[in-house]
Amino acid sequence: MKKLFYIFLLVSGTFLVSCQEDFLERSPLDQISDPEFWNSQSDLELFLNSFYDTFDGWPASGGGKAPTKDEGTDFALEGLNAFGGTFTQRMDGVLNVPGSGGGWNWGNIRNINYFLANVDRVPEGGAMREHYVGEGHFFRAWFYFDLFKDFGALPIITVPVTAEDEDILYSGRANRTEVFDFILSDIDMAISKMDPSNQLATPGTRLSRDIALLFKARAALFAGSWEKYHQGTVFGGQTDGSGYIQQAAAAAKQLIDEGNFSLVQGDSNSVYFELFNQVNYAGNPEVIFYQHFDRVNGDSFSNQLWNWPNGYGYTYDASRFYLSNDGLPIAVSPNFVGDETLEILETNRDPRLAQTFMVPGDIRRIQGTDTLYFEVPDVDNSGTGIESQKFRHIVVDPAVGINNGNVDYIFMRYAEALLIYAEAKAELGTLTQADVDMTINQLRDRVGMPHLILNAITPDPNWPDYGYSLPDYLHEIRRERVVELFAEGFRFDDLMRWRAHEYWAGKRFVGTFATPELQEISNVPINPNGFFDPFRDRLSGPDGGYGFDPERDYLVPLPTNELTLNPNLDQNPGW
Numbered sequence: 001m002k003k004l005f006y007i008f009l010l011v012s013g014t015f016l017v018s019c020q021e022d023f024l025e026r027s028p029l030d031q032i033s034d035p036e037f038w039n040s041q042s043d044l045e046l047f048l049n050s051f052y053d054t055f056d057g058w059p060a061s062g063g064g065k066a067p068t069k070d071e072g073t074d075f076a077l078e079g080l081n082a083f084g085g086t087f088t089q090r091m092d093g094v095l096n097v098p099g100s101g102g103g104w105n106w107g108n109i110r111n112i113n114y115f116l117a118n119v120d121r122v123p124e125g126g127a128m129r130e131h132y133v134g135e136g137h138f139f140r141a142w143f144y145f146d147l148f149k150d151f152g153a154l155p156i157i158t159v160p161v162t163a164e165d166e167d168i169l170y171s172g173r174a175n176r177t178e179v180f181d182f183i184l185s186d187i188d189m190a191i192s193k194m195d196p197s198n199q200l201a202t203p204g205t206r207l208s209r210d211i212a213l214l215f216k217a218r219a220a221l222f223a224g225s226w227e228k229y230h231q232g233t234v235f236g237g238q239t240d241g242s243g244y245i246q247q248a249a250a251a252a253k254q255l256i257d258e259g260n261f262s263l264v265q266g267d268s269n270s271v272y273f274e275l276f277n278q279v280n281y282a283g284n285p286e287v288i289f290y291q292h293f294d295r296v297n298g299d300s301f302s303n304q305l306w307n308w309p310n311g312y313g314y315t316y317d318a319s320r321f322y323l324s325n326d327g328l329p330i331a332v333s334p335n336f337v338g339d340e341t342l343e344i345l346e347t348n349r350d351p352r353l354a355q356t357f358m359v360p361g362d363i364r365r366i367q368g369t370d371t372l373y374f375e376v377p378d379v380d381n382s383g384t385g386i387e388s389q390k391f392r393h394i395v396v397d398p399a400v401g402i403n404n405g406n407v408d409y410i411f412m413r414y415a416e417a418l419l420i421y422a423e424a425k426a427e428l429g430t431l432t433q434a435d436v437d438m439t440i441n442q443l444r445d446r447v448g449m450p451h452l453i454l455n456a457i458t459p460d461p462n463w464p465d466y467g468y469s470l471p472d473y474l475h476e477i478r479r480e481r482v483v484e485l486f487a488e489g490f491r492f493d494d495l496m497r498w499r500a501h502e503y504w505a506g507k508r509f510v511g512t513f514a515t516p517e518l519q520e521i522s523n524v525p526i527n528p529n530g531f532f533d534p535f536r537d538r539l540s541g542p543d544g545g546y547g548f549d550p551e552r553d554y555l556v557p558l559p560t561n562e563l564t565l566n567p568n569l570d571q572n573p574g575w
Contacts, residue, residue: 041128041132044128044132044136045128047115048135048136051108051111054108054142068388068391069488069490070487070492071086071087072089073091073491074091074509075482075486075491076315076318076388076487077384077534078312079381080538087492088535090548090553092546095553097560097575099560100561100562102557103151104562108139109140109157110160111160112140113140113157113160113161115136117159134191134193134212135194137186137190138186138207141184144182144186145219149496150556151555152235152572153179154173154179155168155171155173173570175238176227176237178238180223184216184220184244184247187216190207191209191213194208196210204281204287204288205292210258210288213254214252214255214288217249217255217416217420217424218248220244220251221245221420221424224247224427225241225427226496226497227239227240228241229468229497229498229499230499235554242427246428248420248424249421252417255414255417256438261414262286263285263415263443263446264286264446265446268351268447269355271446272356272447273356273389277393277394277407278408279293279393279406286414287410287412287413289410290409290410294406311382312383313377313379313382313385313387313534314356314387314487316339316510316512316513316531319345319353321479322349322353322483323483325350325351327450329458329460332461336348340512340531342377342386343359345359345386352483352486356388356389356390357389359374362389363394365402367396368396374387379518379521379532380524382511385518385522391407415484415485416485416490418443419439419440419484421438422436422477423474426477432454433454437451440452440477452473457472457476464500464503465503466498466499466500466503467500478498504548505545505546505547505548506546507546508527508536508539510531510532511524511533514532525537551573552573553574555573556572557571557572557575558575
């Protein structure tokens, strides 16, 4: 009991620090120790376990919505009753410099530094000791990467800081390239020490070498493409990004070549939908890292099926990324019959569209012998009239009821590794048809879509304008990333790393066409072309569009109290 009490003190929010002033008033964490602790590898596991709660899965029951992690981007607009509480604030450029907080929180890094500083007190031996050391390095890299995406340059802190460490407390920020090199070094250490998933007692729910490899690929692609597309701007790094992109490709390729994971297969008209609504991913060949929920044991998540559409809606603009079922862009395909109304939106399209978006006739719920069908959207609640099919667990377990709290959440899956490898090779200019067949075409095969053939790409008149030109194959790889990873939380980071502000700044994203039937049941604004326009009177930019400032808004501001306390910290550009 005493051991549990001390570990609780170490990792509880009581010791999170948001500013140096508060920090200096606290007892140093490394003075809070128990002589009975740090004796075995189980002590290491116990310390690390609480950090697993920092992975952002489903929200707690009662949150009022079944989520999409892309809410507030061009893919999904929050409901007007919750306007501004998502990525919309960043996309619209309406953040203010905070007096304190603002995400500049080093509590998790301090606690994991405490772990790494004390791990050598545990005697050598134990099959998992080195694995847990690897987990410590993984968590530090993970926490640093979160700060890195928001703030760029950061102080590099590798020890649990005390009040006497004034040289650290009042240090400046290392540049973003130095920071990411530090993050990579921690990830590489984690890869070298952790066991692969298939050697763990609980594969998929415990960190593993495979998870660290995919994290390396994800993070290196972010850093590399950021440095490539922001090169020459105030947000640029110290390189052209190619070295990081090469590391992203190598990490993804290693994961692919080791052959421990594969894409789930099944009926092309349902396999994608069914991938995201499972109550247990144990043994799933595609899922690399997930969170298991079991409400019987006290987990608070509920997917809130009874409350669908849960306060957000997908956009019409997002639907237009999906190809026709002949593999051609909708602008040139003879199979395309239109997409203005929900009734025809999914006709002759990539099957993933029908397995992601909700249209009349789709099943909402199956309960015993009763089947409830979707008829018309709740436009006022969703904002766009386009509700989500993805993540929905539609078959009601009579033992649980509609408030099913047992749907697992996927953090990482094999499809991402395929997409990272294809994009990295394309960015490096070394993409081959064999690479495409191994990656993009594997994803298309699963849903019965025609292959991408590099020397036979049909240009799309509606390719997004990112403010710079791209080769046709890179446009198509970005499209595949949209379609396959839709609503899984990658979109905002993608737009930031691609420096894609020309695509959304000054514009608005809309919902489905406002038919007379839908107009009768909705108060959502309508644009001159007849589409629901929920943000018409909400955005700050010219002509009612997004007010993003590309000279400022790619990073968030440091809080003023930190700048006051530490004169060696500098503010981010434009703030």
